Amino acid sequence: MNIIWVCISSLLAFSSVFSDQNTSNIKVFPAANQSTAGVTQVSYQNNQNQLQYAFNASEARKICQSLGLSIASKAQVEEALSRGLETCRYGWTDEQIAVIPRIHALANCGQNKTGLVLWRAPVTNRFDVFCFNESDAIIQLKDTVTNNPLSSSEHANSVNSTLSTSSSSTHPPSFTSTDETMSNEVEPARFVGSAQTFAGSKVVLISCICGLLFTIISLVAYLKLGRHCHLRSDEKQQQQQQQDYTQTEEWISVKTIAETTKEVQQDQRIDVDDGEE
Numbered sequence: 001m002n003i004i005w006v007c008i009s010s011l012l013a014f015s016s017v018f019s020d021q022n023t024s025n026i027k028v029f030p031a032a033n034q035s036t037a038g039v040t041q042v043s044y045q046n047n048q049n050q051l052q053y054a055f056n057a058s059e060a061r062k063i064c065q066s067l068g069l070s071i072a073s074k075a076q077v078e079e080a081l082s083r084g085l086e087t088c089r090y091g092w093t094d095e096q097i098a099v100i101p102r103i104h105a106l107a108n109c110g111q112n113k114t115g116l117v118l119w120r121a122p123v124t125n126r127f128d129v130f131c132f133n134e135s136d137a138i139i140q141l142k143d144t145v146t147n148n149p150l151s152s153s154e155h156a157n158s159v160n161s162t163l164s165t166s167s168s169s170t171h172p173p174s175f176t177s178t179d180e181t182m183s184n185e186v187e188p189a190r191f192v193g194s195a196q197t198f199a200g201s202k203v204v205l206i207s208c209i210c211g212l213l214f215t216i217i218s219l220v221a222y223l224k225l226g227r228h229c230h231l232r233s234d235e236k237q238q239q240q241q242q243q244d245y246t247q248t249e250e251w252i253s254v255k256t257i258a259e260t261t262k263e264v265q266q267d268q269r270i271d272v273d274d275g276e277e
Contacts, residue, residue: 038137039080043128053126060092060129072132091128
């Protein structure tokens with residue numbers, strides 16, 4: 001029973017942790033539907049309304065997917081930087097490199113550097129993540145071409161560099177990291193389908209928990225029923241043995257009485273014969 005309670009407690013703890021990271025805690029910059037070249041920075045806001053680094057490299061990719069987006073590549077963040085995107089927090093990219101896009105040098109942002117500041121940190125370090133919306137990028141590029149036409153070759157290069165993505169990543173061993181916290185104006189994510197995705201995830205999680213609890217209860221009931229049947233079988237066997245023993249004792253008693261009676265009768269006959277003589 002102790003093992004069962006431990007399993008249930010673990011499931012409830014996991015459920016609470018999962019439900020904490022819902023859409024109300026996910027923040028994006030720039031504001032929803034206002035990405036820069038299709039790129040937005042996704043952050044986690046704790047219960048004290050403070051931003052904190054919360055995603056390792058693999059979790060960062062899943063967060064973008066849960067929002068209906070893909071994780072941005074380094075080239076895509078560079079394109080967004082060239083179009084005015086500037087943040088003060090590191091975010092994961094598809095190449096598993098943490099970056100900060102900086103236009104102006106600032107002592108506490110990106111080591112006082114400008115451009116795309118890179119940090120090749122272990123994949124277990126926790127940062128924000130840069131997500132990419134391809135449809136937004138295409139629309140913004142078309143608007144840019146309409147307002148300020150480029151040559152065909154320049155436009156093709158811009159599109160290719162913005163829409164290029166990298167292959168899947170590997171995951172090195174665990175490494176302890178220290179979360180950095182810097183303020184950055186962000187607004188709640190309102191991507192189409194994000195709420196449905198998280199709601200669906202919760203439904204799946206609850207279904208899995210209910211299924212596991214049902215399995216555990218069924219197993220406990222089966223074990224108890226088996227034990228009860230085994231005890232009844234032992235009890236019946238003991239009763240049968242007791243009955244057999246009682247019958248044996250009765251038979252022995254009857255046999256003993258019969259033999260004693262026979263011996264007494266023989267002794268009486270012998271006495272009668274001796275008296276007649």
